[in-house]
Amino acid sequence: MTQPTFIIEPIPFVTTRPQTGSTRTRPPRVFRVFTIPGFARLLASEALFDIGAVARTAAQSWVMYDLTGSNLWVGLASGMRSIPILVFPVFAGAIADRFDKRKLLAFVRIGLAIVSIVQAILLALGIIEPWHMLALALAAGTVVAFAMPAFWAYLADLVPARSLSRATALVMMGQNAGEMAGPVIVGWIIASAGADWAYAIIAGVYLMGAVLILNAPKGRYAASESEDKPTYYESLKQGIAYARQNPVLPWLFIMICSVNITGVAIFPLMPEYATKILDVGPVGFGAMSTALGVGLAIGSISVAILGLPRRVMPTIIVSSFIWDFGMIGFGFSRIYPLTLALLFVMGIAGMFWMNAITNLFQREATGEMRGRVMALYSIGMGLFPLGWTFGGTLSALIGNEPTIIVSALGGTPLILLAMLLTPGLRRS
Structure with missing residues (x-):
């Protein structure tokens, strides 16, 4: 009588424990933020914006004091820049909710580049006056007022809620770096090439920031420009x-x-x-x-x-x-x-x-x-x-x-x- 034949196949050994050389270490959570599409571009654009803003403020103070020799005029220029930031954000927030925030942020950077170019030209021609500085400070402050609501709203559109605190911290870290680097950079440029070149380079920094932000994605919530508003x-x-x-x-x-x-x-x-x-x-x-x-x-x-x-x-x-x-x-x-x-x-x-x-x-x-x-x-x-x-x-x-x-x-x-x-x- 023929005996039945049993074929016993090996059962693969399964384990939930990671095996040496078979796992990939996940990066720390702070670095995972950079895997979010567009965040690196947004962060770089904002860092350039902050460097330009602080450098522009330092150059403004230097030029105004050089023109007048008065701390009062320096303070007036700073005050003129601050007035629009208190008045316009309410309107800026409504605009940010109606249009593509990336384009609004790019417009802000281009606007500040234009203001800086005008100052560079006036300085190069030797015709700049204190009232020019006050008017341009007011113009720059008006443009900046439209940036703040749009930027923070866009950041929350782009970054998931679980990563938002880390993303915000990285943005503020970049702002601190800009506050430390901006005055040093602009002081070196003024000393070596003059204030007109300082403003021209600042304009270039703003334009680089505009290019970066335009190449970022729209984010999870983006107003359609064709929808009824x-x-x-x-x-x-x-x-x-x-x-x-x-x-x-x-x-x-x-x-x-x-x-x-x-x-x-x-x-x-x-x-x-x-x-x-x-x-x-x-x-x-x-x-x-x-x-x-x-x-x-x-x-x-x-x-x-x-x-x-x-x-x-x-x-x-x-x-x-x-x-x-x-x-x-x-x-x-x-x-x-x-x-x-x-x-x-x-x-x-x-x-x-x-x-x-x-x-x-x-x-x-x-x-x-x-x-x-x-x-x-x-x-x-x-x-x-x-x-x-x-x-x-x-x-x-x-x-x-x-x-x-x-x-x-x-x-x-x-x-x-x-x-x-x-x-x-x-x-x-």
């Missing part, structure tokens, strides 16, 4: 109604306005502390600014690597608390190394605060309302120069230390009050 007046009404009906946005707007007006009084007082109180002179003053700047950079890197938690209000409270008590410590410190350490820690806390508050504004905006919501953010951030005025004026009236204490009261206590009155913020 409400009028500008109706768009503004819709934006105001949306903000009023949202339980969180009004308090976010109050918080960012309060902090930028009353919570930054330390900045106009730093020169006096360096020269009269700590007696460290201009070099020591530069080191104080550097300590704050390094803290801001470390804060940006930390957020980029770690990200922000899903609930960001605890981050806002803790960072605000650190900033306020660091500011009080600065006001009463008579020990220079302690002052540097406090400024460094304040820089780290300040960057966490800025990333968290920006993230909250972006979360509270739907795609079609994002430009108008970020206009509120832009207005609040645009109040920062008034914070310098507030701090300097109050210090002249009541003294440095009381001014610092009043400034601190505009931060953490108001945020705690907002959380107490708004359940939506407690959940944010």
Whole structure:
């Protein structure tokens, strides 16, 4: 009798454990942001924009002082640039929600390039006057006012929500780098080739930024230019109604306005502390600014690597608390190394605060309302120069230390009050 034959095939060994040499290591999350289509172009374009903006401000101050020999004229030029940033973002936000944000951002960069070219020509011909500088500063400020809502709205359109905090941190890191590199670059160009060439090169930087942004994708939400759209007046009404009906946005707007007006009084007082109180002179003053700047950079890197938690209000409270008590410590410190350490820690806390508050504004905006919501953010951030005025004026009236204490009261206590009155913020 024939015995049956059994064929036993080997069963492959299956394991869920990674085998040596068979797996690919995923890059850290901060680098995964660069795999998002268009983000690298947007980041490079914004870095060029920030370098150009800071370099242009430095060149403007130099040329105006060279023309007039007056700090008053230098201040007037800066003030002229700031006025439109307080007035136009509301309209800019409505426009950003109606048209392709990339084209709007490219228009801003091209507009600033044209302003810089005009200044270069006037300088080369030797016919520039102080009133030219004031008019061109006003024109540049008007153009820049249309950039802020469009940029932050476009960033949220382009980057998924889970990666938004890291993307925002990388953008702010680029802004800090621009603030450090811009004045150095423009100072070297003015010294070696003249202010006219400085403005011409700045124009080229802006144009490179325009090319980069036009080659980025539209993002998840992009308004169609062929679809029926409400009028500008109706768009503004819709934006105001949306903000009023949202339980969180009004308090976010109050918080960012309060902090930028009353919570930054330390900045106009730093020169006096360096020269009269700590007696460290201009070099020591530069080191104080550097300590704050390094803290801001470390804060940006930390957020980029770690990200922000899903609930960001605890981050806002803790960072605000650190900033306020660091500011009080600065006001009463008579020990220079302690002052540097406090400024460094304040820089780290300040960057966490800025990333968290920006993230909250972006979360509270739907795609079609994002430009108008970020206009509120832009207005609040645009109040920062008034914070310098507030701090300097109050210090002249009541003294440095009381001014610092009043400034601190505009931060953490108001945020705690907002959380107490708004359940939506407690959940944010």
